Amino acid sequence: xxxxxxxxxxxxxxxxxxxxxxxxxxxxxxxxxxxxxxxxxxxxxxxxxxxxxxxxxxxxxxxxxxxxxxxxxxxxxxxxxxxxxxxxxxxxxxxxxxxxxxxxxxxxxxxxxxxxxxxxxxxxxxxxxxxxxxxxxxxxxxxxxxxxxxxxxxxxxxxxxxxxxxxxxxxxxxxxxxxxxxxxxxxxxxxxxxxxxxxxxxxxxxxxxxxxxxxxxxxxxxxxxxxxxxxxxxxxxxxxxxxxxxxxxxxxxxxxxxx
Numbered sequence: 205x206x207x208x209x210x211x212x213x214x215x216x217x218x219x220x221x222x223x224x225x226x227x228x229x230x231x232x233x234x235x236x237x238x239x240x241x242x243x244x245x246x247x248x249x250x251x252x253x254x255x256x257x258x259x260x261x262x263x264x265x266x267x268x269x270x271x272x273x274x275x276x277x278x279x280x281x282x283x284x285x286x287x288x289x290x291x292x293x294x295x296x297x298x299x300x301x302x303x304x305x306x307x308x309x310x311x312x313x314x315x316x317x318x319x320x321x322x323x324x325x326x327x328x329x330x331x332x333x334x335x336x337x338x339x340x341x342x343x344x345x346x347x348x349x350x351x352x353x354x355x356x357x358x359x360x361x362x363x364x365x366x367x368x369x370x371x372x373x374x375x376x377x378x379x380x381x382x383x384x385x386x387x388x389x390x391x392x393x394x395x396x397x398x399x400x401x402x403x404x405x406x407x408x409x410x411x412x413x414x415x416x417x418x419x420x421x422x423x424x425x426x427x428x429x430x431x432x433x434x435x436x437x438x439x440x441x442x443x444x445x446x447x448x449x450x451x452x453x454x455x456x457x458x459x460x461x462x463x
Contacts, residue, residue, distance in 0.1 A: 208395060208398075211386075211390065211395065211399055212398060212399060212402045214386070215386070215399040215400070215402040215403040215406065216402045216403070216405060216406035216409075217406060218386075218403060218406065219402070219403040219404060219405065219406020219407040219408075219409075219410060220406045220407070220409060220410035220413075221406075221410070222403070222406070222407055222410070223249075223253065223406075223407050223409075223410030223411040223413075223414055224410060224414060226446070227286055227290065227374070227446070227450065228252075228374060228411065228414075229414060229418075230290060230442055230443050230446045230447075231252075231286075231289065231290060231293060231370050231374070231443070232248065232249060232252055232367070232370075232411065232414065232415050232418070233418055233439045233442070233443070234290075234293040234294060234296075234297050234439045234440060234442075234443045235248055235293070235366065235367060235370075236248060236415050236418050236419050236422060237297065237418075237422055237435055237436045237439040237440075238297070238300070238436060239419065239422070240423065241419070241423060242416050242419045242420060242423055244363075244419075245415045245416055245418065245419030245422075245423075246412045246413075246415055246416040246419070247363070248367045248415050249367075249408075249411035249412040249413070249414060249415030249416065250408055250411070250412050251363075251364040251367035251368050251371070252367040252368070252370060252371040252374075252411050252415075253371060253404070253407045253408030253409075253410075253411045253412065254364075254368060254371065254408060255367065255368035255369060255370065255371025255372040255374075255375065256371035256372070256374050256375040256404070256407055256411075257371075257375070257401075257403075257404025257405070257407060257408060258371075258372065258375070259371070259372045259374075259375025259376050260375045260400055260403065260404055260407075261397075261400055261401070261404065263375070263376070264396075264397070264400040265397060265400070268393050268396045268397060268400075269393060277460070279377075280454055280458055280459070280460040281460065282373075282376045282377045283377040283450075283454050284450075284451065284454045284455060284460055285373055285376070285377065286373055286374060286377045286450065287447045287448075287450035287451040287454060288447070288451065289370065289373055289447070290443050290444070290446055290447030290450065291443070291444055291447035291448060291451065292447075293370075293440075293443045293447075294439075294440045294441065294442070294443030294444030294445070294446075294447060295440070295444060296440075297436055297437070297439055297440030297443065298437065298440035298441065298444065300436060300440075301436055301437040301440055386399065421435070422435055
């Protein structure tokens with residue numbers, strides 16, 4: 205019993221540690237950078253951890269009970285999907301940031317514009333705003349998250365989809381090897397499965413704490429439009445740059461694109 209307890213305790217703390225991997229942190233930062241509360245950010249981390257844990261249980265269960273071996277090339281391809289996902293998340297964040305850029309014109313003109321922040325559900329966005337009667341810049345529903353909120357807002361699972369999908373992609377990639385490497389030393393399949401469950405719980409708790417921590421400065425700077433806008437831009441640049449680096453590393457250094 206002491207041995208089982210030690211294994212489960214190890215799995216929980218390894219899961220918390222696994223949540224802090226760089227690709228995980230970069231991915232959730234691009235999402236959390238546009239949310240307006242610590243609670244919603246923590247919930248995003250929980251959803252990410254659920255998606256990651258589901259994949260880990262499926263893959264780990266197949267390894268435990270059926271002895272399935274994942275080919276190296278397939279593993280690299282799945283990791284490359286993580287890189288593409290980071291590039292996409294960064295590009296989307298930068299697109300929002302680019303829309304907030306403005307050119308100052310004379311103050312007495314109805315075309316004079318400046319950027320300001322709005323709340324749309326759980327999301328913050330910025331856009332140019334003029335002083336004229338019809339120069340708001342856009343309607344709130346034209347913002348992509350707000351438009352989706354209007355269509356799917358009544359569905360309780362809507363807010364969970366994106367972080368769960370991102371968690372699933374991360375779980376499919378080889379980044380969870382820290383969990384699977386321990387499985388061969390666990391003789392009983394039930395113990396091995398219990399280890400994966402506890403590892404997943406640790407990942408959920410770790411990511412929940414991580415996203416809540418990231419959200420603290422974002423929530424504070426949300427009242428200052430300049431800082432908030434540039435925080436989202438920085439998150440987008442980080443995600444895009446890190447995704448490109450991973451794509452190069454996996455594709456050429458690790459040999460995915462080499463014959």
